[in-house]
């Protein structure tokens with residue numbers, strides 16, 4: 745069926761991702777902020793599938809909403825949430841590729857959630873915190889995730905080589 749006028753379809757109010765979608769379209773800065781933080785770390789494929797087609801609409805609906813945030817601007821959470829949804833929509837690759845683009849991916853939590861395996865832990869360069877050699881469970885990419893601190897804890901992610909190389913066999 746075609747609408748007689750060009751208008752945007754109504755956003756679903758139930759089903760996967762609907763709560764987040766309603767929050768993002770609500771114009772309520774607190775609800776937008778909380779939904780953006782959740783989507784920034786969202787892994788559920790059903791929710792990502794449901795939310796991804798709405799990403800441009802969400803971008804328009806939130807473009808003029810003032811999101812505050814003292815140390816880390818709340819708008820950064822939103823911008824990263826939108827980036828994650830576009831990445832998912834475009835099937836741009838393994839979600840681990842987004843680790844370097846958002847500072848709140850704690851490698852310990854990623855490991856606890858089963859997204860990475862921690863292969864080794866050492867001292868971070870500079871003497872504060874730890875550096876974690878991890879492997880992505882989904883694509884086997886190797887990352888070095890380093891504890892950082894600047895007013896709040898954050899994590900720096902960089903692609904790296906495996907820490908433990910198998911001994912080459914000389915046949």
Ligand SMILES: [Zn+2]
Nearest residue numbers: 838840880883
């Ligand atoms: Zn990966």
